Amino acid sequence: MSISVQNLSKSYGNLQALDKVSFSIATGQIVGFLGPNGAGKSTLMKILTTYCTMQSGKAFVNDFDLEQEPKKVQQSIGYLPEHNPLYLEMYVWEYLQFNAQIYKVDKNRITTVINQTSLQEVIDKKINQLSKGYRQRLGIATALLHDPAVLILDEPTTGLDPNQLVEIRQLIKEIGKNKTVLLSTHIMQEVEAMCERVIIINKGKIIADQSLRDMLGQKDKQIIAVEFDYKIEIQFIERIIGLQKAIHIFDNKWELVFPIDKDYRPMVYDFAQEQGLKTLSMGVKNQNLEHLFHEITK
Numbered sequence: 001m002s003i004s005v006q007n008l009s010k011s012y013g014n015l016q017a018l019d020k021v022s023f024s025i026a027t028g029q030i031v032g033f034l035g036p037n038g039a040g041k042s043t044l045m046k047i048l049t050t051y052c053t054m055q056s057g058k059a060f061v062n063d064f065d066l067e068q069e070p071k072k073v074q075q076s077i078g079y080l081p082e083h084n085p086l087y088l089e090m091y092v093w094e095y096l097q098f099n100a101q102i103y104k105v106d107k108n109r110i111t112t113v114i115n116q117t118s119l120q121e122v123i124d125k126k127i128n129q130l131s132k133g134y135r136q137r138l139g140i141a142t143a144l145l146h147d148p149a150v151l152i153l154d155e156p157t158t159g160l161d162p163n164q165l166v167e168i169r170q171l172i173k174e175i176g177k178n179k180t181v182l183l184s185t186h187i188m189q190e191v192e193a194m195c196e197r198v199i200i201i202n203k204g205k206i207i208a209d210q211s212l213r214d215m216l217g218q219k220d221k222q223i224i225a226v227e228f229d230y231k232i233e234i235q236f237i238e239r240i241i242g243l244q245k246a247i248h249i250f251d252n253k254w255e256l257v258f259p260i261d262k263d264y265r266p267m268v269y270d271f272a273q274e275q276g277l278k279t280l281s282m283g284v285k286n287q288n289l290e291h292l293f294h295e296i297t298k
Contacts, residue, residue: 002025002026002027002029002061002062002149002150002180003023003024003025003048003059003060003061003150003180003182004024004025004058004059004060005021005022005023005024005044005048005057005058005059006022006057006058006059007020007021007022007056007057007058008020008021008022008044008047008054008056008057008058008059009021009054009055009056009057010040010043010047010052010054010055011055016203016204017040017043017204018040018043018044018047018054018204019203019204019205020057020205021040021044021057021201021204021205021206022057022206023199023206023209025180025182025197026180027149027180028176028177028178028179028180029176029180029181029196029197030172030173030176030181030183030194030195030196030197031180031181031182031183031195031196031197031198031199032183032184032185032191032194032195032197032198032199032212033045033182033183033184033199033201034184034185034186034188034191034198034199034200034201034293035200035201035202035297036202036297039201039202039203039204039297040201040203040204041184041201042082042154042184044201045079045152045154045182045184047059047066048061048066048077048152048182049074049077049079049152050066050070050073050074053067054066054067061073061076061077061150062076062149062150064076075146075148076148076149076150077148077150077151077152078140078143078144078145078146078148078150078151078152079143079151079152079154080136080139080140080142080143080151080152080153080154080156081154082154082155082158084135084136084138084139086127086135086138086139087127088126088127088128089126089127089128090126090127091123091124091125091126091127092119092122092123092124092125092126092127092130092138093110093123093124095127095138095142096110096113096114096138096141096142096145097110099142099145100145103145103146105145105146105147109145109146109147110145113141113142113144113145114141116141116144116174116175117137117138117140117141117144117171118137118167118171119134119137119138119141122134131164132159132160132161132164133160133161133163133164133167133168136156136157136160136164136168137167137168137171139156140153140156140168140171140172140175144175148179149179149180150179150180150181150182151175151179151180151181151182152181152182152184153172153181153182153183153184154184155184155185155186156168156172156183156185157169157185157187157190158185158186158187165190169190169193169194172194173194176194183195188288188289188290188293189289189290191212191289192212192288192289195212196211196212197209197210197211197212198210198211198212198215198289200293200296200297202296202297207296207297208296212289215289215292216288216289216292221244221257221258221259221260222257222258222259222260222263222264222284223255223256223257223258223284223285224255224256224258224264224265224268224282224283224284224285225249225253225254225255225256225281225282225283225284225285226253226254226255226256226268226279226281226282227251227252227253227254227279227280227281227282228252228254228272228277228278228279228280229252229277229278229279229280230252230277231251231252232252232275232277234246234248236275237254237256239271240256240264240267240268240271241264241267241271242258242259242264242267243256243257243258243264244257244258244259245257252280255285256268265282265284268282269282
């Protein structure tokens with residue numbers, strides 16, 4: 001396992017920040033780590049990056065014990081904190097050279113991470129001239145310099161415009177093909193777009209840990225919400241190819257349940273055409289992560 005946490009606890013005075021937290025993450029997974037403010041996310045990330053210590057339990061990164069082998073853990077992790085610490089007066093190339101010397105890595109790695117994070121156009125610019133998107137790219141490039149097996153990203157897309165969001169999202173997905181990525185964010189749409197698994201923490205305890213598909217109930221069904229222009233009886237609705245169940249909401253509105261092997265909206269549209277109906281609205285209705293998050297953390 002790339003990350004293994006076993007009954008980990010941490011408190012600050014009377015505040016129990018983490019209460020016997022346990023989970024493991026296999027190599028090559030992109031995992032979303034979610035929770036309300038004060039839930040324990042930052043504390044756990046600080047422990048995994050050896051910034052602070054646990055009070056009880058065990059934790060391993062790349063099979064290295066956090067308590068017994070902190071230096072090896074640090075060498076295994078690339079970390080982008082929420083507030084990306086950059087020396088704004090430095091040039092991009094200069095900043096990467098500086099960090100390469102700290103990590104004691106070959107300068108060829110600088111070229112590698114520049115290409116990997118698409119920084120070629122700004123390597124001769126000062127960091128204070130960069131957009132927020134390019135600063136995030138530079139932070140990720142720095143985290144990748146020593147070629148860590150595990151990447152921990154704390155709010156990597158906060159403050160980005162829509163175009164920058166797409167760019168950083170694609171970058172993280174590409175990195176996740178070869179590395180383990182633990183991603184903390186408040187932007188649920190980014191988790192749905194990037195992550196295959198979600199861990200939710202609340203009041204210091206893990207309250208959900210599932211694949212994204214299982215968590216959203218999309219493992220075995222597709223729900224299509226449709227409104228026709230006229231009322232129609234259920235015996236006609238049941239003629240739609242592939243339909244598993246039809247639920248009459250009210251008036252001309254229905255929820256139609258199908259398997260997830262393909263998109264069944266064309267079948268619903270064709271059915272409406274055959275029946276002389278118009279579809280006033282139609283869309284996939286399956287529960288989104290934001291709704292689920294609010295339900296289980298409130």
